[in-house]
Amino acid sequence: MAASPLDALGLYISIPFCRSKCTYCNFASGVYPASDHARYVDRLVEDLAGAGAWVARMGVELPRPVDTVYLGGGTPSLLAPELLARLFAAMRAEFDFAPDAEITVECAPGQLADPTLAALVAAGVNRVSLGVQSFIDREAAVSGRLHTRSIAMDDIRRLRAAGIANLSLDLIAGLAGQTFASWEESLAALAECGVPHASVYMLEVDEDSRLGREMLAGGGRYHAGLVPNDDAIARMYSLAIEKLAGVGLGQYEISNFCRPGFASRHNLRYWHRRPYLGLGLDASSMLRAERPGKPGPVLRSTTTSDLKAFFDGPEPVETTSLSPEQQHEEAWFLGLRLNAGVDVAALEQEFGSELVAPALEAVTRLVDDGLVTSAGNTVRLTPRGQLLSNVVFQEFLGLPSQKFVP
Ligand code: SF4
Known part of the structure; x- marks a missing residue:
């Protein structure tokens, strides 16, 4: 394999x-x-x-x-x-x-x-x-x-x-x-x-x-x-x-x-959401398991940013397990950082079209505002969207999740 x-x-x-x-x-x-x-x-x-x-x-x-x-x-x-x-x-x-x-x-x-x-x-x-x-x-x-x-x-x-x-x-x-x-x-x-x-x-x-x-x-x-x-x-x-x-x-x-x-x-x-392990002060990790056809468990952790706490603590980390909704949001704001943009078909395959649908409504609003382009299956930031990327990424946080069907 x-x-x-x-x-x-x-x-x-x-x-x-x-x-x-x-x-x-x-x-x-x-x-x-x-x-x-x-x-x-x-x-x-x-x-x-x-x-x-x-x-x-x-x-x-x-x-x-x-x-x-x-x-x-x-x-x-x-x-x-x-x-x-x-x-x-x-x-x-x-x-x-x-x-x-x-x-x-x-x-x-x-x-x-x-x-x-x-x-x-x-x-x-x-x-x-x-x-x-x-x-x-x-x-x-x-x-x-x-x-x-x-x-x-x-x-x-x-x-x-x-x-x-x-x-x-x-x-x-x-x-x-x-x-x-x-x-x-x-x-x-x-x-x-x-x-x-x-x-x-x-x-x-x-x-x-x-x-x-x-x-x-x-x-x-x-x-x-x-x-x-x-x-x-x-x-x-x-x-x-x-x-x-x-x-x-x-x-x-x-x-x-x-x-x-x-x-x-x-x-x-980081932008492709591939696994990484971060060690030392103020370091992040993202570890995910592969599950064909649906999102696998994803673990995010961050270590302390205080050197004394780092020296003192046995495991000074905060760990969060991301829900599929959170993973989907991340896929948008990490993927949009790249000039290659976000492949909507790939996201629908990974998360299901029910979960992706509210994001596509956000994309429509952002296209109207001139912050992203949407052509075929690809959504990309415009030059103006790159300058206002935080405004764009906010649109993908807290998307309605009631439509999600596990
Ligand atoms: S103080 Fe900050 S910006 Fe300057 S070298 Fe150190 S880490 Fe880099």
């Missing part, structure tokens, strides 16, 4: 350590002493060894072959080489890595020492995501980044020399002090690097970052007054789609762009 895409697992490992805290950062990351790094890896090794038993207690089987691994953060490249080696050894001891597994590590420019790079290569890492955010030195500096354009360029050269050519660069539209001219310069620098993948995010303003809190309070610290307005950020994002397409980096997801064949296989599994 052919292997199902549900038979393989993605591993996400969160490394929450950073050298400094960026002003816009709303992740569960921070500056912690090196002694915490070792203790943290000890805990990850324990959790890796216990993952199978934990998942079995929840009634879901853990697929053993791993075909994608993602070390995110935080700044995983801050871990000492011996800790990285230990962590990868523990993963490989517990899971079978597919020979062509995509193994990605997030790195911050200027924070990738030679011994660390050697340890990543030795561990089989074959993809690096580099958090550049801006190639304009002043924008990087006022955002709390510790690198310059020349440092980022040098890291790209070193990674390639070490044999890691599958590189992704992150940029943020909306940093303090950014202008259209400087944004265009960052996009041109990214194009000049010739990388096969890029991620472009619009600045998020929320209570979870220092800059976001300052902006919401109307203050001026962290150069809050220099943040472009929403309309300007939206136009910068649209410019990125156009400029990146011009250099062969086609958009395949709201925030992601690649040359053909270089989409992030790990991130695709």
Whole structure:
């Protein structure tokens, strides 16, 4: 029997350590002493060894072959080489890595020492995501980044020399002090690097970052007054789609762009609802069983975002079993993130047309509003829908469920 895409697992490992805290950062990351790094890896090794038993207690089987691994953060490249080696050894001891597994590590420019790079290569890492955010030195500096354009360029050269050519660069539209001219310069620098993948995010303003809190309070610290307005950020994002397409980096997801064949296989599994196990601080898991002809049980869990609780707790996770209605809602708002869109016929086959019908009523409203297109069996976001994606996704939450026939 052919292997199902549900038979393989993605591993996400969160490394929450950073050298400094960026002003816009709303992740569960921070500056912690090196002694915490070792203790943290000890805990990850324990959790890796216990993952199978934990998942079995929840009634879901853990697929053993791993075909994608993602070390995110935080700044995983801050871990000492011996800790990285230990962590990868523990993963490989517990899971079978597919020979062509995509193994990605997030790195911050200027924070990738030679011994660390050697340890990543030795561990089989074959993809690096580099958090550049801006190639304009002043924008990087006022955002709390510790690198310059020349440092980022040098890291790209070193990674390639070490044999890691599958590189992704992150940029943020909306940093303090950014202008259209400087944004265009960052996009041109990214194009000049010739990388096969890029991620472009619009600045998020929320209570979870220092800059976001300052902006919401109307203050001026962290150069809050220099943040472009929403309309300007939206136009910068649209410019990125156009400029990146011009250099062969086609958009395949709201925030992601690649040359053909270089989409992030790990991130695709989130949008395709393929199983993944997340370990470490503030990490999510999604595990599902395959049941031909109808939705199988789906388990979602999230770990704590508090480092002390993580160290203290035996199993600091919140777990939810998703109902078919919830799975169906997720299928819409995850699938719509992709430029390929949502295949309605596939959803009807998976969930039944009774459950999908209310979503199609929402689609009709969204087509009238110019936020999605519907052609044949495929529903896609329009460019305006990509900018207002949260508005679109709201339409698929809490759909009427009384029509569902199990
Ligand atoms: S390096 Fe990344 S995770 Fe760390 S503070 Fe900056 S944005 Fe946040």
